[in-house]
Amino acid sequence: MPDFNQVLTPGKIDDGFVNTVVEIPEGSRLKVEWDREHAAFMLDRVEPRIFAKPCNYGFIPQTLDEDGDELDTLIICPEPLPMGVWLEAKVLGVMKFEDDGEIDDKVVCVPADNRDDADAITSLDDIPQLVKQLENHFTHYKDLKKPGSTKVLGWGNVEEAQMIIKQCIERYNNK
Secondary structure, three states: OOOHHHHOOOOOHHHOEEEEEEEEOOOOOEEEEEEOOOOEEEEEEEOOHHHOOOOEEEEEOOOOOOOOOOEEEEEOOOOOOOOOOEEEEEEEEEEEEEEOOEEOOEEEEEEOOOOOOHHHOOOHHHOHHHHHHHHHHHHHOOOOOOOOOEEEEEEEOHHHHHHHHHHHHHHHHOO
């Protein structure tokens, strides 16, 4: 398996596109994370059935969020995407998120070329019900082990997401 941080760029951020690598397919309860040190995927934990991922979950290569991991993505797609697949994705916005007191933002995106229906999705305003589901999921997914340890701090538009992505690229380059 390639080291995604070596072979992929973050994408065309100014044009509203990122490259993202899938860590967790939609519906999975397996919390898989990219291990930068070993350039491999690692199973972190198994979540309870009620906390299966509501969408595909991934990361943007060559970024570092404030929590020390690559910047996360929530990839909205009509089907689960296999772990290890990478894609170019159109940025819709950002979920501002805090996990155990650390900033752990999540960029919401759709495949750049989705001829089914997602080409019609251009912002978070186009998916209000899913935004509510995502907020509920990330507010409560650690409730059985650490209640109250996660908080959705709000939502940002494409421009805010681009700003956060650029900060995470800068943090990666200065590490």
